[in-house]
Amino acid sequence: MTEKFDLLVIHLREIREVTEMTGSVVEFASTESAYLEMPPIYLNRGVVFKSVGKCSVSLVEVTRDTRLTQDTVKMKRLVGYCGLILAFLLSCTEQAQEQRKAVFSQGTDCTQIKVRSPKASSGVYVIKPPGVKTPFKVYCEMRPDGGWMVFQRRIGEAVSFNRKWAAYKNGFGNLTGDHWLGLKRIFFLTKQKTKKWTMRVDLWDHEGGSAFAEYTNFKLGNEKAAFKLHVGKYRGTAGDAIRGAYPGIDQNGYGFSTSDRDNDGCSPCIFGDIAEMKCSSRRSGGWWYSRCGSASLNGDWHPGGDHIGWASGLYWQTWKTPLYSVKATRMMIKSV
Numbered sequence: 001m002t003e004k005f006d007l008l009v010i011h012l013r014e015i016r017e018v019t020e021m022t023g024s025v026v027e028f029a030s031t032e033s034a035y036l037e038m039p040p041i042y043l044n045r046g047v048v049f050k051s052v053g054k055c056s057v058s059l060v061e062v063t064r065d066t067r068l069t070q071d072t073v074k075m076k077r078l079v080g081y082c083g084l085i086l087a088f089l090l091s092c093t094e095q096a097q098e099q100r101k102a103v104f105s106q107g108t109d110c111t112q113i114k115v116r117s118p119k120a121s122s123g124v125y126v127i128k129p130p131g132v133k134t135p136f137k138v139y140c141e142m143r144p145d146g147g148w149m150v151f152q153r154r155i156g157e158a159v160s161f162n163r164k165w166a167a168y169k170n171g172f173g174n175l176t177g178d179h180w181l182g183l184k185r186i187f188f189l190t191k192q193k194t195k196k197w198t199m200r201v202d203l204w205d206h207e208g209g210s211a212f213a214e215y216t217n218f219k220l221g222n223e224k225a226a227f228k229l230h231v232g233k234y235r236g237t238a239g240d241a242i243r244g245a246y247p248g249i250d251q252n253g254y255g256f257s258t259s260d261r262d263n264d265g266c267s268p269c270i271f272g273d274i275a276e277m278k279c280s281s282r283r284s285g286g287w288w289y290s291r292c293g294s295a296s297l298n299g300d301w302h303p304g305g306d307h308i309g310w311a312s313g314l315y316w317q318t319w320k321t322p323l324y325s326v327k328a329t330r331m332m333i334k335s336v
């Protein structure tokens, strides 16, 4: 059996060797990858999927507004063309099709993968939550208490978190290092009515210490609701900074804010002699700021020795002062 795809269009500076592919993603020898979906055609970089067998690939170079007339290819008008555009006509063997099914069934989330394979190790997996069209890669932290899907990690300054709404919505960074998985994906996972989710925050300081906070019944609202944060009961050693170090700054129930999307409840907020309109301006990264609140883990990362005194740092005010920027953070969820 030959499976035919209509068309794949990607932006590349040069032709790369195709190393892996799935039904919807092709991975190249470099870090680029591209989604294949009809319609629409859309592009992605830095998200890679596991190999699902060998596929024959024939390259067809096309230019803007060119229409291919081959019977298996329908060229859509290319909008926003820049750089070299290549079209790949792909066909896979039946064997590849079988392998693809195997890869696609890695699970609906990290928790399910861990239940199915109790010895599974931490690492990058492909998941496909119900109702999500395109599977995506996530980092699963496999622990004795379950498989957790990491949606935020800070370990250094390799990736800037000073980004706008679209980036926080769609995700950025490297799954095995600093990254933000994307509000859209977290929303799709946690909106499932058949499951509840526990969210865990891990924090590490510069002196070798660590602390955690766990919340039951974690979920996000949709984009219209600004991905509103919802958490249930707290337990942990870091304190409940989501609800705040003092009354009136509860982040539970608050929408997400970025420098270009203000849902922080300050218009302005008065802190001593400072009137603040946008919590994200001093704290840089996006967060569920609630009158700025007392947790902020998407600000600027600061190295040890230079980690005290920043309003822009990574802080969890029920554990350390807001002027103490922690060394590393991790946020993750598991289904229960």
Ligand SMILES: [Ca+2]
Pocket: 262, 263, 264, 265, 266, 267, 277, 278, 279
């Ligand atoms: Ca505001």
